[in-house]
Amino acid sequence: MLTRAKLKSRNRVSEKIWHLVFELPFEQEIYPGQFFMIKIDEGFEFKHPFSVHRFSDGVVEFLIESRGYFSRSLSYLNVGGTAQLTGPLGNGFKAKEGSSVLAVGGGIGCAPLAMFECLHYKARYLVGSKDEKSFPGFDLPPEKTLVVTENGKYGKKGLVTDYFIEFIEEGEKVFACGPDQMIIKLAQQCRSRGTDAYFCLEAYMACGIGACAGCVSPLLREYKKVCSDGPVFSIREII
Ligand SMILES: Cc1cc2nc3c(=O)[nH]c(=O)nc-3n(C[C@H](O)[C@H](O)[C@H](O)COP(=O)(O)OP(=O)(O)OC[C@H]3O[C@@H](n4cnc5c(N)ncnc54)[C@H](O)[C@@H]3O)c2cc1C
Numbered sequence: 001m002l003t004r005a006k007l008k009s010r011n012r013v014s015e016k017i018w019h020l021v022f023e024l025p026f027e028q029e030i031y032p033g034q035f036f037m038i039k040i041d042e043g044f045e046f047k048h049p050f051s052v053h054r055f056s057d058g059v060v061e062f063l064i065e066s067r068g069y070f071s072r073s074l075s076y077l078n079v080g081g082t083a084q085l086t087g088p089l090g091n092g093f094k095a096k097e098g099s100s101v102l103a104v105g106g107g108i109g110c111a112p113l114a115m116f117e118c119l120h121y122k123a124r125y126l127v128g129s130k131d132e133k134s135f136p137g138f139d140l141p142p143e144k145t146l147v148v149t150e151n152g153k154y155g156k157k158g159l160v161t162d163y164f165i166e167f168i169e170e171g172e173k174v175f176a177c178g179p180d181q182m183i184i185k186l187a188q189q190c191r192s193r194g195t196d197a198y199f200c201l202e203a204y205m206a207c208g209i210g211a212c213a214g215c216v217s218p219l220l221r222e223y224k225k226v227c228s229d230g231p232v233f234s235i236r237e238i239i
């Protein structure tokens with residue numbers, strides 16, 4: 001679905017990360033890992049993909065890390081201004097209602113994890129970032145969340161993969177989103193303990209709808225389009 005959406009609010013949540021809330025003039029089910037291609041009108045020919053952070057009555061939320069020209073311009077969009085949103089796109093993570101999930105995120109890969117709080121899953125969270133400044137701060141229930149930073153200034157010290165084995169509970173499926181190195185290590189850990197796991201992958205995307213064949217990922221066993229076959233892939237599809 002293509003829509004021109006109005007920016008309702010914009011807040012800085014950490015040094016480089018912004019929380020944007022757009023009005024969404026239609027209702028649709030959205031699953032963790034699904035994304036929108038966003039196009040800002042002025043001066044931008046291309047759309048870029050952003051995971052849905054949360055959605056609720058008439059609004060969709062994103063966490064935007066200001067990395068380069070596009071994301072910086074998006075994070076400075078004025079409240080009341082509009083952007084073109086195409087989505088929700090991709091498969092997203094779907095499991096039986098009430099399933100137990102350990103949602104693991106690294107850096108801006110934490111953005112889609114909050115979706116589990118909008119849906120009927122029993123979710124716990126293992127989230128990590130480089131330091132407290134790059135932590136994509138948002139509310140997850142503290143009693144169900146373990147926070148890890150590389151410098152240890154916020155939460156435990158280290159990488160999420162250092163705590164994964166001790167934190168995961170029996171019967172939990174894993175949903176993970178983050179840098180490639182985190183995904184590779186987690187896939188190895190899940191494989192060695194026989195855990196059912198799903199990984200939300202990043203790739204450069206031009207169209208976002210399966211038309212250009214541009215979104216390859218070195219993490220997949222065979223060529224698949226990250227935008228339309230994914231971005232969520234099961235552990236059996238990961239190298
Ligand atoms: C399915 C999906 C969901 C995403 N969700 C989010 C999200 O919720 N929040 C968010 O901030 N970003 C998300 N991204 C990444 C986002 O689309 C890019 O960071 C953004 O388009 C960068 O554009 P830019 O012009 O600002 O940066 P550029 O100037 O193009 O690049 C800045 C830096 O980011 C790297 N980069 C750019 N695009 C990507 C990419 N797609 N994958 C990996 N590295 C990239 C470049 O190599 C460079 O180092 C997502 C990407 C995908 C594929």
Ligand code: FES
Pocket residue numbers: 204205206207208209210211212213214215225226227228
């Ligand atoms: S981005 Fe065009 S096919 Fe995936």
